[in-house]
Amino acid sequence: MREAITLALRRQRATAAVAAVLGLLWGVLAGWTARTGGPAALLTLLPVLALAWSLLPIFGRPSTTELRVDERDRAFFVPPRRRPSFRCVILGFLAYQIVYHPVAARDEFWWVYPSIAGPLAVVMAVALWRRVPEVALTPAGITAGDPLRHVHVPWEALDPAAPVRPPRAGSLQLPVRSPGLVRRGGIIRRRQVGVENWDLDVAPGLLAAAVTHYVAHPEHRAAIGTPEEYARLRRVLGGGG
Template sequence: MVSRVTMRRAFAVGVGIAAVSAGWFEATYSDGPSYWRDFAVRMGPWLLYLLAMVLFAVRQRRLSRTVAFDLGENDRAFRTRVKPEAVWYPAAMTVALTAAFWALGPSTWEAGADPEWQLTVVEVVATVPLGLATVALLGSQLYTLWAGLPAVVLTAHGVRLRSPFGYQVVPWNALRADCPPRPDPGDRFLHLAVERGLGARRRGLALIPLPWLDIHPWFLADAIRHYAAHPEHRAAIGTPEEHERLRHLLLAGAGAAAA
């Protein structure tokens, strides 16, 4: 079941992308030359994307301080949620590429003596792939927001890694001992060491970028190791009581280790 937060984000970003794209489409195809309009249409989206890229790089240097999971609404699970920049950065990139496609459109159409517009083979080759890529990017972005990806999901049966490009399902007994360790500050992705032949499944690229998750990487790694080592607590995963017990246990352990 999709959470209300994810639905609101997907709706807001979808409306924003549609509105900005429609605005650039209208500006691009309006009659009469205009230097400033043409400059805004062709450079505005990329300036927006450049600003988003700089802000994203700055914010990604900070690790999340969240030490909690989201509880599944219809299924018993602990789920991670994404940071805000995991929503607006891909959205800015999508707007930029979409607007760039619409800005390229007028240069590919030429009105001739024939009442029907003509397209050359070169123009088709240049425009059609870009248009298809734009549609695919927009669709994948909305799907990613709708599904709340990337995400790490803990259930009574194991760990699920879900990314926009694939997934990995690892039963608890398939995890190697003391896996995963606490990530180092320079680690960018969550890695699970798996024993073969014990039911683990993988499809595509199950890459989980830790800076995109709104959860402290150490808390996430400690929680996975805890349930791998304590099967007696797995059945309670997804309940508020188990969530509070886990938080108190891991935070107390972190405090003792720091002392």
Template sequence: MIIVFTAVSRRRRPILIVALLFAVVLGVLGESSDRGTWLPVFAAWAGLTVVLLTLSVVAVSRFRPAALIMRGRAFAAWPNPARVLIASLFLIQGGFLVADGVHDIAAGEELWGFSAAMVAVCACALMVHWRLVWGWYGVQLRADGVHDRQALGSLFIPWDAFVPGYPAVASGSQKVAFHYQHPELVRRRGLRTGDQPATAGSVDATFLARAITEYVSRPEYRSAIGTEAELRRLTAVAG
């Protein structure tokens, strides 16, 4: 499972594109009146739905490695594989709904207005899921501080803004709460508040809190953030 989820995290964009292609093909073939075509299409749709739903549930509950990965000159949490799987599931489901709605509109059905509204809602929902997977969201540790970028806003905390003794603590299995000594140094964008905990994503929340504490208490290592040697040291210390 770890190998599968790691591959999903690393290849999230190609997986999303493949899911979109499957959604288009299944949606078009699903509108066929040929029973010999419709049954295999329905079987493929049902099978993909069960597989993606099962994997996404397992990923949400089980995939939280105590490790970060390199991203440029920063250490970042793994892209969430559950988000990739859920987005793929929505694409597969939405492909049928959109294809059916477009067919009703083209055929001039009496409720074509309802179909048009359904297509618009589905398209908006699919765009949201696409954006959540295509972009890189989550916590990143940089030489100058912690950057938490989410879909609705971002938070940047310079290292000097944290309380030295307990800068970050795990708040549940997926959240990390920050404690500030100098909250005026924190920079916020979008819908973010000072007391809003950061989402650890697919990384273990306790490990992430320990990593932040390490750099707050030992500033001499901050300049090495983004190097393989420092990532190995941090993993050994915070793991």
């Protein structure tokens, strides 16, 4: 698990760095073109299209991949998908906004966009440098997160009488009955406890079914992270995702 997450983090850092540099360079080019009377409309439209394109996977087809088994860390885990995260494209778009308006400088309010985009870009860059989207089921509970937030939910904090809600809008909501046991962290914290699966490389239905199973069957939690337990889990779940 650690090796897979470390490799994914390296890819994310490289992608974020490239996105930021491209955003800055494109902002300079588009701003200079606007200032000199060139075809600036096309150059300013492309970053918007790139941003819209990066958000399409949120509404697109989810992954169909299985959970991974890590015997050393005793976990069933999920790394992020290999495709570039939409957060990296957002960072590039923010970098574009930082330099475009100062270079174009068509009015006295050119500073508004950079003053907003600058701090947001710093926050996004730091977040992308620190964490990748991931989730792990362990004998102790569920650990999940993305660059902006992370959470650890002990199995005892979940309500066995309330099944895990089916994934909607890319988020798997967990039925927490003891919020005091939940540990949260990150830049953004939400009242509801859930697992965002937009960037996770796992079938959302399989993840929801696995969580529901272990909430209802505490006797099987100690074996989480072993191939034998995963084979048993898939038999119980019917082998489908």
